[in-house]
Amino acid sequence: MTLGRMSRPPVQTVAGALLLLAGLAFLVGCQGVSAGPSTRVVVVGQLTLSPASKAFGSVPLGTQQSQTVTLTNSGSSVSVSQVSVSGTGFQLSGITTPLTLNASQSTTFTVAFAPQTTGSASGTVTITSNASDPTLTIALSGTGTATAGQLSVSPTTLALGNVVVDTSGTASGSLTASGASVTVTAATTNDSVFSVGGLSLPVTIPAGQSVPFTVTFSPLTTGAASATLSFSSNAQPSTTTEALTGTGTPAPTHTVNLSWDASTSPNISGYNIYRAAYSGSCGSYSKINTVLNTSTLYTDSTVADGTSYCYAATAVNSSDEESGYSNIVSKVQIPAS
Template sequence: MKTDHTKARTGCGFYSAKPHARSCSRPFIQKSRSLLAAALLSSAAFSCGCAGFVAGQNTNPPPPTYTISGTISPSAGGSGATVTLSGTGSATSTANSSGAYSFTGLANGSYTVTPSHSGYTFSPASQNATVNGADVTGLNFTATAQTNTFSISGTITPTAGGSGATVTLSGAATATTTVNSSGAYTFIGLANGTYAITPSHTGYTFSPTSQNATVNGANVTGINFTATASATFSISGAVTTSGAALSGAAVALTGPAAANTTTNSSGNYTFAGLGNGTYTVTPSNTGYSFTPANQSVTINAANQTGVNFTATVTQSHTVALSWIASVTTTVTGYNVYRSTTSGSGYVRINSSPVTLLNYTDSTVANSTTYFYVATAVDSNGLESSFSTQATAVIP
């Protein structure tokens, strides 16, 4: 028997002797064992030199990874906060007791970091970070404790009295709101505390007139009111002159409500739809004075009648002035002066030189005495001295 040494290819491209056993004499077998041992040692050496290749493994180093980190302050809001990573990769992390957080093992790419913590808001709400061959640090946030707020709400019925009503809040906070078309109102953003709610609407009364509400960790609802149309009243009277009706006279009302009206052909006037309160009634008409000049009237759950006035014709007076022409040929006009003091205090009453030899003063007052003088004005604007004084007595 002889031994056939064949070659077996190893994974590294080397060859080693591989015996093929056949029948042989013992001495040859011993020799073959020695050769086999040498061949195995040689094969082992080759195999150990390229074990990774032989095993079919990639020996390239893994790609590098990086970290995104930051801090949430103050630590009271940061400690225990959840920080979410999204983008090229996603993960969550919990900020430690100092408010610090980090995401490790990140590949290059774009990420968004978003903190959250019950009872807190964050500024900014989130931040973007780009990993590009280096760690990203200093991605910090500020936590602000949320203040829980609540609301007070209710309705005013019927909607005719509720819609458009004003509701006032006082107490732990103050505010006003307007009731919507359904009669509903709401005050929001309220802290715990005691409040008073009071509705108002012209022409309506409310039941109850006001309500208290206590906010204690929850919204308060059902603070409702009932609106009732208020009773209204009137003020009326007449205006006469010399015992006869004065029609067309203007009458003004001021006070809790304001209005204007005119006397009818019988001299009568009326203001209707008025609530309780004190009003002032004032008549007027060109060419008349009134007695009294006005009247104060108080409505207290009843109509007020007989608020009458007497009109007196106011006489209108004028003063007609005339003078003799100046003998100076360069005179182009005249100025007229007036005073209520004889011999002094004259004030010009014409706006531009008078080219005629007369002038009518229609701005005089009753029971007043006036003193007049005139001057001549030439083409150069030079003015003469005063003329002789004239006197007019207005009754």
């Protein structure tokens, strides 16, 4: 008997079947529902600072300048464990740790600069937390400057009264420095009929001391006049002002002629003449001669019509020593017209 030849199953067919089964198994696995644990997404808190840096500018020694900083959380709850400041002269206040900031919550705190020395200074505020950026910083800067003094003027309004047109009248004031020495560099008025004198500029006034000055009023027309006297200095503020007032009056139609006996004291250089308004009694005397009068005669041509006056004279020797008033002439009446 002849045996027939047996054929072997093709290997390709078996392999193809195995691949198909594997593919079905893969599809079934993909379409099935997983019974394993689900994945949780955690949103980490995020802190921001506003502003991101602080510049204090120039701050005088002995003073302090403060600014506010805002800390905001834009994520989940954040725990702030520490807030600190470094740098000479910088200070921190208004915040206590540990501190919890919930989502969208903000808090503010204060950073101050009180310079200890002149010159530039820098520092840093550092915030430590469990936020996405665990360390936040703010750059700080400032400049310490020499303590600025203050300059005051007295009186605040200087009244020069009635002055005859085309003549001049003067009044005195004073400047006082406080806190620190002040250097005055300029003194100007905004009306040329008022001028300032008696100061040699620039002049440095030590703290607690004063210097005098004079203002001259030289009206060109009749009527009231006013102006502002401005002093420029290195004080704080840098400009100090004084109000000036005066009235130009018509030339008088009357004069008062004065004469007196010469002083018998030795070394007499001349005489000063004083005048006061009279209203029931003699008022406060003011010197009316602008230079020392070397004779025993004087004509007062600055009297106002309808006014009464008192007059006195003093003697001045070569050592610039001045005597007391002479006999006083009272109630010298000037006619009204």
